[in-house]
Amino acid sequence: NKKSKPQPPSADDVAVPEDTFLTKLHQEFSELSSRLADEDDVERDEDDADDTILPQGASDMGTEAMLRFLKAKLRVMQEEVDRLVHENHKKEDDLKLMSQRLKDVEEERNRLLRTNTAQQQQIEKHKKMSEEVKGKSDSLETQLSALKKELDQMKRNQKQQQSSQSATEVRLNRALEEIEKYREELSRAKNTSKDAHDTDKKRLEQLLSENKKLEKQKNELMSGFKKQMKLIDVLKRQKVGG
Known part of the structure; x- marks a missing residue:
C-alpha cells in the first residue's frame, strides 16, 4: 500500500500550528508505527519508508530499531516545533504590547492635539485682545x-486759562495712567501666548518622535x-509532507 502524499498546509494551519501541525504529525507517525508493528505491513511499506523519512540502509533495520529511530526523530521534530511555537507566542505577546503602547501614544498625541487646538484658540483670543489693547493704546497715545x-x-495762556489748565492736567494724568495700564495688559497677554505656544509645541514634537520610534519597532516585530x-x-511542509 502506497500512502498518498498529504496536501500542503493551508493558511489555517499557519495561524494555529500547535493545533493542526502537531495533530497531523502525531497521526502520521502513529499510523507509521502501527504499520511497522506488523511485519507484513513493514514489508509492504518498506520502499515507501525508504522514500520518506527513513535513512539510507533502513531496509536492514529491524522493526524495533526503526521504531526507536522514528520516535527519536519525532521527539527532535516536536521539540523544534515547540520551540518555534514558543518563540512565535513570545513574538505575538511583544507585538501586542507594542501595539498597546502605540495605541496609548496615539491617544496621548490626539489629546495633546486637542489641547493644542484649544491653546491655539486661546492664543487667537489673546491676540485679538492684544490688538484691541494696542488699538486703545494707540488711540490714547494720539489723545496724549x-x-x-x-x-x-x-x-502760554496760563493767566487767562488757569482753570482750564488744571482740568487738562487731570485729564493728562488719567490718560497716562490708562496708557500704562494697557501697556501692562499688552505685555502680559504677549507673554502668556508665547509660553503656552512654546510648551505645547515642545510636547507635541516629543510625542511625534516617540510615535515614529514605536512605528519602527512595530514594523521590525511584524x-x-x-x-x-x-x-x-517550511518545517510543516518538510515533516508533514514526508
Missing part, C-alpha cells in the same frame, strides 16, 4: 499727543513574526 499740544498752548511563520510553514 493732542493733550500735550493743548497743554503747551494753555501754558517582520520577525512573518519570518517565524514562514519557518514554521
Whole structure:
C-alpha cells in the first residue's frame, strides 16, 4: 500500500500550528508505527519508508530499531516545533504590547492635539485682545499727543486759562495712567501666548518622535513574526509532507 502524499498546509494551519501541525504529525507517525508493528505491513511499506523519512540502509533495520529511530526523530521534530511555537507566542505577546503602547501614544498625541487646538484658540483670543489693547493704546497715545499740544498752548495762556489748565492736567494724568495700564495688559497677554505656544509645541514634537520610534519597532516585530511563520510553514511542509 502506497500512502498518498498529504496536501500542503493551508493558511489555517499557519495561524494555529500547535493545533493542526502537531495533530497531523502525531497521526502520521502513529499510523507509521502501527504499520511497522506488523511485519507484513513493514514489508509492504518498506520502499515507501525508504522514500520518506527513513535513512539510507533502513531496509536492514529491524522493526524495533526503526521504531526507536522514528520516535527519536519525532521527539527532535516536536521539540523544534515547540520551540518555534514558543518563540512565535513570545513574538505575538511583544507585538501586542507594542501595539498597546502605540495605541496609548496615539491617544496621548490626539489629546495633546486637542489641547493644542484649544491653546491655539486661546492664543487667537489673546491676540485679538492684544490688538484691541494696542488699538486703545494707540488711540490714547494720539489723545496724549493732542493733550500735550493743548497743554503747551494753555501754558502760554496760563493767566487767562488757569482753570482750564488744571482740568487738562487731570485729564493728562488719567490718560497716562490708562496708557500704562494697557501697556501692562499688552505685555502680559504677549507673554502668556508665547509660553503656552512654546510648551505645547515642545510636547507635541516629543510625542511625534516617540510615535515614529514605536512605528519602527512595530514594523521590525511584524517582520520577525512573518519570518517565524514562514519557518514554521517550511518545517510543516518538510515533516508533514514526508
